[in-house]
Amino acid sequence: MEVLAAIGTGHGTISRKRQLFLLPPAMRFQFNPSISINPSPQFQSLLQLQLSTNQTLTVVPALGGGGIDNETERSSPLEVKKEIQRCYQLVHRLGRGALYLGSSRVQPVHPHYLLALELSREVAKMLDCTTWTGAGPGLMDAVTRGALQAKKPVGGFKIGKEAGEWTSSNFHPYLPPDTYFTCRFFSARKHGLVDAIVRNDPSERTAIVALPGGIGTADEIFEILALIQLERIGSKFPVPFVLLNYDGYYTKLLEFIEVCEHWGTVATGEVASLWTVCNSNFEALEYLAEFYGICESKRNYDIGKYVNQGTGSYI
Known part of the structure; x- marks a missing residue:
């Protein structure tokens, strides 16, 4: 699964705090990191955001129910x-x-x-x-x-x-x-x-x-x-x-x-x-x-x- 990196809290204006989310398969889009986002706590559990080298926030689909193929999890x-x-x-x-x-x-x-x-x-x-x-x-x-x-x-x-x-x-x-x-x-x-x-x-x-x-x-x-x-x-x-x-x-x-x-x-x-x-x-x-x-x-x-x-x- 493609995962790009972004920096964000997920609670307001993008800051220097890293936060992980998961995105439903039907929702894939890009953000400019300078914008403000304010997702609900329920939506936060559906998104995964990380920081890309080109400073573009990319939200990608992920498998649920134990099927997430995430390289970061392989480190644990x-x-x-x-x-x-x-x-x-x-x-x-x-x-x-x-x-x-x-x-x-x-x-x-x-x-x-x-x-x-x-x-x-x-x-x-x-x-x-x-x-x-x-x-x-x-x-x-x-x-x-x-x-x-x-x-x-x-x-x-x-x-x-x-x-x-x-x-x-x-x-x-x-x-x-x-x-x-x-x-x-x-x-x-x-x-x-x-x-x-x-x-x-x-x-x-x-x-x-x-x-x-x-x-x-x-x-x-x-x-x-x-x-x-x-x-x-x-x-x-x-x-x-x-x-x-x-x-x-x-x-x-x-x-x-x-x-x-x-x-x-x-x-x-x-x-x-x-x-x-x-x-x-x-x-x-x-x-x-x-x-x-x-x-x-x-x-x-x-x-x-x-x-x-x-x-x-x-x-």
């Missing part, structure tokens, strides 16, 4: 701490469950969107747990819709900007506002996503499901893998990690890991021991069912037909 670790606390509170209220990582760019007509919707619906029903996502578009939206079809709780941690699009509002188009939180800081968001899958009781059923994605998804995948590898995930009990290799999407990534093993930067079989690679929803559901000892009678998956076993594509 307390702001990050507050967000982490709010993320933990949301997880505590909605309950831990299945976390989905995936692209925000995939359109609803794409086969992987339909597969993600199908998988999240069946996992939510089978594990009877909360579904967690980044509460954004693309595959995150597919997962959210699938869990809602299963009539199970959904929670999410939004971020002010998703890949490929600016988020002009902190509000989700259809989720209740008390089921998600918009983070300013990626670090806080990651804390929340990780806490959502921690298992401190053997009765808890959580999982990490990595769907096809880009840089952001890869970042989250490897950060969580590192936490598991170093035993810093904060979970007393193992958490299943599923990598969905729809249509061979992650084949090149798996080959890269083999290269790492060849050069000795990764121990042979080390990564394979941290996750399970599945090529279809059926494989993923069966793996999770085995992991949590779900009996055969409850494995009635409502999933589509596939070209053949081992592929994620619909006929």
Whole structure:
């Protein structure tokens, strides 16, 4: 967000005292610093004024409700701490469950969107747990819709900007506002996503499901893998990690890991021991069912037909 600097009290003629305000998105204009302003106390809470080098007072739109992307706030670790606390509170209220990582760019007509919707619906029903996502578009939206079809709780941690699009509002188009939180800081968001899958009781059923994605998804995948590898995930009990290799999407990534093993930067079989690679929803559901000892009678998956076993594509 663009923020220029200005000097002003916000209570009368501009003086040498600095004062911060916030501006609603619909109101953006410029002032000459020599003028007098007298905003009400309510309006003061809606404006942000700072001093620019050309002595022009610029009032810019800012995101509300925890979505202000302000570089000045990044200088305070307390702001990050507050967000982490709010993320933990949301997880505590909605309950831990299945976390989905995936692209925000995939359109609803794409086969992987339909597969993600199908998988999240069946996992939510089978594990009877909360579904967690980044509460954004693309595959995150597919997962959210699938869990809602299963009539199970959904929670999410939004971020002010998703890949490929600016988020002009902190509000989700259809989720209740008390089921998600918009983070300013990626670090806080990651804390929340990780806490959502921690298992401190053997009765808890959580999982990490990595769907096809880009840089952001890869970042989250490897950060969580590192936490598991170093035993810093904060979970007393193992958490299943599923990598969905729809249509061979992650084949090149798996080959890269083999290269790492060849050069000795990764121990042979080390990564394979941290996750399970599945090529279809059926494989993923069966793996999770085995992991949590779900009996055969409850494995009635409502999933589509596939070209053949081992592929994620619909006929």
